[in-house]
Amino acid sequence: MDCLFCKIVAGEIPSTKVYEDEFVLAFKDINPMAPVHILVIPKQHIADSAADITPENSAAIAHIFEIIAKIAKEQGLDNGFRVVTNSGEDALQTVSHIHFHILGGKKMQEKLA
Ligand code: AMP
Ligand code: ZN
Numbered sequence: 691m692d693c694l695f696c697k698i699v700a701g702e703i704p705s706t707k708v709y710e711d712e713f714v715l716a717f718k719d720i721n722p723m724a725p726v727h728i729l730v731i732p733k734q735h736i737a738d739s740a741a742d743i744t745p746e747n748s749a750a751i752a753h754i755f756e757i758i759a760k761i762a763k764e765q766g767l768d769n770g771f772r773v774v775t776n777s778g779e780d781a782l783q784t785v786s787h788i789h790f791h792i793l794g795g796k797k798m799q800e801k802l803a
Contacts, residue, residue, distance in 0.1 A: 691735060695787035699733045709764075713750060714757050716792075725795030726765050730754055737788040739777035751788075758792055767794040 697703045698717065705717035708728050719727040732754060736747045743751055755773075762771050771794030776783040 693735060693787050694785050695729075695731050695789060696735055699731070709757060709761055711757070714754055716757065716761055719791065723791075724793040724798075726767060726771070726792065728761060728765070728792040729789045730758055730761065730792060731787060731789045735787055738786040739783055739788055740775045741777050742788065754790060758790060761792060762794065765792075765794065767792075770794065772798055 694703065698705045699715055705715075707715065707717050709716040709730075713733055714730060715733055716728050716730045719729050732750050734750075736750055737743060758773055771792055774791040774793060775789065776791075
């Protein structure tokens with residue numbers, strides 16, 4: 691499969707890793723929108739987007755959210771942070787391998803969209 695994030699997991703494309711375990715990889719976004727901008731992905735291509743979350747893969751998604759909490763603490767985001775997942779065309783998703791943006795280190799804007 692020609693998937694950018696699968697290539698990052700495979701080490702074919704370099705990334706700045708922030709966290710890694712058997713199931714999850716987190717790395718810095720190449721085009722940061724906040725002082726802290728980290729992408730958290732399942733290593734396996736279990737879903738293209740949040741639209742594909744099912745009872746079969748939701749445990750992996752729950753694990754990702756545990757890791758998000760851990761990374762937020764490690765990054766010192768004690769004053770808050772945002773978790774964003776873009777799903778599909780209207781959300782301007784550009785990489786079809788489910789991923790969660792952690793955004794923090796500044797006061798966010800009120801508007802989400
Ligand atoms: P989305 O638009 O939600 O699909 O998010 C995709 C994100 O991947 C964007 O924020 C990009 O800046 C980021 N991105 C694209 N290529 C890379 C890369 N090689 N390394 C790190 N982040 C990337
Ligand atoms: Zn993939």
